Amino acid sequence: ENFVIELANGWNMVSAYVQPDPEDVIGIMEDLVEAETLIMVKNGSGQFYNPQFGFNNIPGWQADEGYMIKMDGADELTLTGESLPWDTIIPLEAGWQMISFYPREGIDAIAALSGIVDALLMAKDGSGRFYSPAFGFSNMGDMVPGQGYLLKMDEDAELVYTVEEELASQSSHYLQTSLLPDHPNTGENMSMLILTDISEGEIGIFSGGNLIGSGVIRNGKCGIAVWGDDSTTPDIDGALNGTPLEILLQDGNGLHPVKSDVLSGDNRYLANGFQVVRITDITASPEQFGIVDVYPNPFNSSTSLTYNLPEAARIEVSLYDLAGRQVADIVSRNAKAGQHTITVDGAGLSSGVYVVKLCSYSGISKRKLTLVK
Numbered sequence: 001e002n003f004v005i006e007l008a009n010g011w012n013m014v015s016a017y018v019q020p021d022p023e024d025v026i027g028i029m030e031d032l033v034e035a036e037t038l039i040m041v042k043n044g045s046g047q048f049y050n051p052q053f054g055f056n057n058i059p060g061w062q063a064d065e066g067y068m069i070k071m072d073g074a075d076e077l078t079l080t081g082e083s084l085p086w087d088t089i090i091p092l093e094a095g096w097q098m099i100s101f102y103p104r105e106g107i108d109a110i111a112a113l114s115g116i117v118d119a120l121l122m123a124k125d126g127s128g129r130f131y132s133p134a135f136g137f138s139n140m141g142d143m144v145p146g147q148g149y150l151l152k153m154d155e156d157a158e159l160v161y162t163v164e165e166e167l168a169s170q171s172s173h174y175l176q177t178s179l180l181p182d183h184p185n186t187g188e189n190m191s192m193l194i195l196t197d198i199s200e201g202e203i204g205i206f207s208g209g210n211l212i213g214s215g216v217i218r219n220g221k222c223g224i225a226v227w228g229d230d231s232t233t234p235d236i237d238g239a240l241n242g243t244p245l246e247i248l249l250q251d252g253n254g255l256h257p258v259k260s261d262v263l264s265g266d267n268r269y270l271a272n273g274f275q276v277v278r279i280t281d282i283t284a285s286p287e288q289f290g291i292v293d294v295y296p297n298p299f300n301s302s303t304s305l306t307y308n309l310p311e312a313a314r315i316e317v318s319l320y321d322l323a324g325r326q327v328a329d330i331v332s333r334n335a336k337a338g339q340h341t342i343t344v345d346g347a348g349l350s351s352g353v354y355v356v357k358l359c360s361y362s363g364i365s366k367r368k369l370t371l372v373k
Contacts, residue, residue: 001083007037007071011187011230013126015066015100015148015284023060024241025049034073039070039171040232044098044150054338064090066098066148068126068187090159092116096152096272103161113143113151114162122152122274123326128189128225130212135276137193139175139215139223151261175216179250180341181295181304183213184229186238188271194222194247196279201251207239207269209293211304228271229272239269249282254340255306256282290365291358292339298370299346305339305356305367313360317342319369320355327354335360346371 003016026049032038032271033051041049041058049056061067063084069077086103103112107220109131113123123131123140128145129136143149151159151253160190162225176182180202194203196217203222205213215224226245227238239245245267248255258279263273290305307354309315315335331342351373358365 001081003079003081003083003146005077005079007032007075007077009071011126011185012071013066013148013150014069014077014096016063016079016080017086017100017102017104017145018081018083019063019324020061020079023062023081025058025061026051026056027076028061028079032071032077035075037071037073037075039072040068041070042068044096044345057189064088064100066100066150068098068148068307070187078263086163087359092119092151092153092157092159093154094155096150098125098148098150099159100160101143101145101147101149103143103163104145106144107161107163108138109143110138112120112161113159114164116151116153116157116159117236119154119157120151120168121154122191124150124189124191125338127185128191128227129160130191130225130274132191132193135193137221137223147223152272175218177214177216179252180214181211183211183225183227183238186227187232188230188238189213190226190228190239190270190273190275191227192224192245193274193276194224195276196220196222196281198249198251198279199251204248204250204255206248206293207245209241211295212239212245212269213295216362224270228269241269241271243269245269247277247279248339249279250341251338254338255285256283258341289360289362291356291367294344294356294367294369298372299344300372301347302343302345303369304341304342306339307358307365308339309335309337309360310362311337313362315358315360317356317358319346319349320342320357322353322355330356344369 003018005014047058129140205226213224213226215222229238259281261278263276317331354369
């Protein structure tokens with residue numbers, strides 16, 4: 001049987017319900033290498049195939065395992081081999097492992113994993129959405145064919161997927177953020193569960209002033225994938241292990257710092273870690289005027305600019321080239337005191353370095369931006 005996996009640009013966590021024959025990873029990836037779209041393949045043990053350097057230490061593609069594949073552009077991977085029954089046993093060990101998904105249709109994660117719930121500490125998909133049985137929370141929605149999944153087990157177990165959808169009553173499907181940007185997949189993340197009495201809004205997680213994760217509050221809970229640095233790139237594009245984390249609330253009127261209690265964890269980034277935080281209050285308006293952050297930077301087409309206003313004022317935000325010529329009038333309006341985020345649109349501009357300038361009664365704040373197309 002042929003099994004086709006759709007691969008997106010960047011990192012993908014994938015699996016298949018067929019056992020490829022032959023199982024040699026170099027042969028399986030041959031078409032992607034010829035198309036020059038494959039960057040790297042990794043298994044759950046950290047073994048990898050890097051075609052650029054002609055190196056591979058993955059023993060072979062095993063149907064019960066999941067794999068991380070980093071792509072330079074979208075493409076398709078076709079696996080040919082023996083199809084495995086949906087109820088084939090997958091052996092699990094204590095700790096983390098990346099596994100396959102055998103059923104032929106999507107099944108809610110809570111239902112699909114109900115047979116191992118007593119030993120399951122955490123389940124995650126390739127986008128960082130997660131299921132925590134201890135806290136009765138899941139924003140994973142359906143597990144689907146073609147995708148791989150990370151499981152953390154308290155003890156050894158055997159997984160046979162369950163297909164009874166009525167077991168999924170606890171599930172809270174993932175909601176896409178609209179006020180905060182969605183951080184790109186860096187191939188590594190930490191799971192954070194936010195508990196709050198705030199009825200609505202979005203939560204942003206920041207490290208060193210940079211947004212590294214965001215999520216939507218729903219029914220007093222918010223599950224967030226906090227993204228770590230991608231070690232395969234030269235740039236720092238996520239949190240480093242041990243980095244302190246800051247939580248901000250976006251309520252439509254800007255970003256607001258919050259007061260919180262850490263119920264589990266230590267409020268620092270840890271790859272594949274799990275933290276639970278309860279928001280206790282929203283803090284007062286920021287006291288220092290100016291641009292707080294621009295993310296992403298460098299950017300392609302558009303970026304988000306966050307700024308502080310210690311008091312209500314009329315503000316103007318404009319974009320200039322390095323010669324001092326104004327190239328865009330971004331915002332001119334009255335704004336309330338607080339922290340705000342706006343979008344800088346560079347779709348009509350050429351690649352290069354620009355200066356964004358924030359002006360108000362409180363003064364002038366500038367920040368350099370790099371537009372890459």
